[in-house]
Amino acid sequence: MTSQTRRLPPGSFEAFNGQLIDHVKEHPVIYDFAAEGYKNTKEKKRAWEKVTQQWNEDLPESVDVDFVQNRWKNLRTTYGKKKKHPPSGSGANGPEWPFLESMRFLDHFDPQRHQLSSQSQDALSDHMDDEGEIPGVASTPLVTPKRRKKRAAEDDVIMEMLRQNDAQIGLLAGMNSRNHHFGQFVAKALDEMTVAQQKKTRIDIMRLVESASTDRVEPEEDEDEAMLKLAGLLLLKRRAILSAMLARRRRHLSVNRRGPTNLRTDDKRFMKYLRMKPATFDRLLFLVEQQLEQKRSQCNNITAEEMLVITLRFLATGASFHSLHFTFRLGVSTVSMVVRTMCTAIINALADNVHLPESENEWLEVSQLFEDRWSFPNVLGAIDGKHVRIKRPENSGSLYFNHKGWFSTVLLAISDARYKFLYYSIGSYGHHNDSQVFRDSTFGRQLEQETLRFPPNRNLPMTDCCLPYYFLADGGFALKDRIMKPYPGMQETDNATFNLRLSHARRVIESAFGILCARFRILLKDIETDVSLADDIVRATIHLHNYLSDELPFDPARITVDATQTLEDAPVRPANGNRPTRSAQRIRKQLTEYFVGVGAVDWQEKHVNRY
Incomplete structure (x- = not known):
């Protein structure tokens, strides 16, 4: 496959990792050590070219085979770390890595998995230091007392940043900052927590802000995503507000930017995304909207257009509900409900x-x-x-x-x-x-x-x-x-x-x-x-x-x-x-x-x- 220049920054592909995992699963020659052709370089090359072709159908911009292989390598490395060493300490209750469950299928293809007894499994950590890592699964340093001290030192640095930030908050008083009202909302939510909850939440917020400021994503997406995640930390009992914020965010990103709106001038790309032309999509939307009037109570924040886009994307690509959950910023159960409702509407609308x-x-x-x-x-x-x-x-x-x-x-x-x-x-x-x-x-x-x-x-x-x-x-x-x-x-x-x-x-x-x-x-x-x-x-x-x-x-x-x-x-x-x-x-x-x-x-x- 000819290499193409990628204008999108790497962070923009994060939402499509779920689809990449699904495509790789279809080609055991890539990850199954017992598969016929696993050691055949030509077979593997053809498999990677097929995965790249399939993933390019999901992406807004084409990538080459090397990029896909590096992306998969990063996913396996991260999975190896997350699987062997779950978060501990101040980050133990943070959000789970979103692709952890999707990557667990690799456990069935571990070449040493069926050879290790329960006793040797317990001793695996000691074995890793001397004999190396299990092939195909990336390793990470053990969480030793020394590493725990290092993490504690990092928390101390963050606490110092918080103290410095507190000293500067007074300078913002009376200023018409674009985030001023959001800051007041955060402060009010913190005041309602216990001291221990306040400390943990403030540390999580600072980690989140620090991470968002260093991730290479699109600028307008960077800020909005960080704001939503901050709200998610605080809105423990305010799910309706968070749902509305996510709905607005989804309409802006998933439908307008990745769905019909920005592709309507390009019939070829629209066809690739939803398997039909814009005019055909609009006629279908008109037909199914009449079937949805009595079935929208559970998804009032999701428009009929969004429901149709999600369902057509599911049918066209075969992406899992978990993958669509990340692409469209919806819960997995919500995606399932949308697909179920829209399939029924399509059947009834096109019954004749x-x-x-x-x-x-x-x-x-x-x-x-x-x-x-x-x-x-x-x-x-x-x-x-x-x-x-x-x-x-x-x-x-x-x-x-x-x-x-x-x-x-x-x-x-x-x-x-x-x-x-x-x-x-x-x-x-x-x-x-x-x-x-x-x-x-x-x-x-x-x-x-x-x-x-x-x-x-x-x-x-x-x-x-x-x-x-x-x-x-x-x-x-x-x-x-x-x-x-x-x-x-x-x-x-x-x-x-x-x-x-x-x-x-x-x-x-x-x-x-x-x-x-x-x-x-x-x-x-x-x-x-x-x-x-x-x-x-x-x-x-x-x-x-x-x-x-x-x-x-x-x-x-x-x-x-x-x-x-x-x-x-x-x-x-x-x-x-x-x-x-x-x-x-x-x-x-x-x-x-x-x-x-x-x-x-x-x-x-x-x-x-x-x-």
Whole structure:
């Protein structure tokens, strides 16, 4: 990757450390000593380039690989210090390092972790002085009595600074200082504390001011952040005031500076940030605002625009709630509530953009488009089932545990020829196969009961062979009059030709899933929420996919390999009722004869040997 000049100071990247940690976790070759390729320099280089590319999508300005590696090295060093030596003395009750929990995943990849007994763990500190540090985890000097004396001396210096500051306070009396009223507020809060609390709080304040004055951050951000942190030390029982201050700060930084406002003149950057253009965002905001009127009581300080930005950013990047908590200056539980509320609003606002055709003419339009684009007659849609990764639900046993060895919920969907979803069903247990999920779905029952208003049978083009309309599926489904699937196993030329033509036309559902994942990268990761919210997240992405397909058509050629491999196929296992009927076999045979006869296309012969 070509090195680029960074105009932003290093401190400006602090809010994006959470996203960097999430991206690194996706590449075990960087940190897992047991991973295949860990000692392969080329593999590591490719992994770092991928992490840099992913992190640049989150940042307001691009950085190079060296910068990302140094940032990660600093994070590991800090984590090693924080983990081995928690704050003690006057700083013990201060704020915890914000990325401590996010970095704990490294503990599972400690090469000596499983080799040390409890006794040797107790003696680890002594061992470190003689034998060096554990590879991959930065070390820090032990907290010896000498270091404690040094810290005590530092506290004495701060107390002396406080005494000097007290002597100068009188000089400010009567002056119209910009911080004069804030100083009075701080003084009043200190007066209400005990002597011990006053001493500790004043020391914490001085440490905070000293730290803020030396950190290299943007000047206007420096002062505001310091003021908010000072208020946080003092407003022990004034949470409403602090909430209002944070809301004003969030509107200025997160939405105006990092969100839509400053990007509205740059469609490309806006698209990169929220996966849509400003005009598309505004139309969506108008639709969801009407759904939020009855659901805003718990987040009155958060505007509908902010809620939509937070949710779209979550869906687009797959960032954890902890990462969004730092980016948008909101509590983790508040971010979770915002995402839950907004996903429901999106589903309700866009409910009409995912639906099956309701008349024969609408079905005929779908079929005609399939025939024009994919040279496959009488097709009403392509159907498939995919696994969506979730965390293990509580008290669920093995219901969500799939055959691949992880927990999932199954997404069943039908796509038209333009990669738009006509139908979806989400929430089936991960251990179910395609055919079982299909039978239990509302669409499966409607198809079985013949309650859908399909067009009457028609002749194949240029023939007198009259066939019904049907859907295209893979080998996981049962062959039926309304469900066409490929011949199993290796086939002779004619059957292989049918399999080729069916695979070519059925590719639309695979491409639809690929586009869905390319737009909403939350589907590339485990959804770390309860099952109910995970299902709503998937529903919201489906409706947004169709909304964006109307506004911003997506070229399937832009789908990355990673995106198409993310959603795993539901397992192909024999199920009761999967035995094909004679009429279904006859329909497939007639289609086979059509494709090797008058329905043949120029390109099929040179590709048929692959099947």
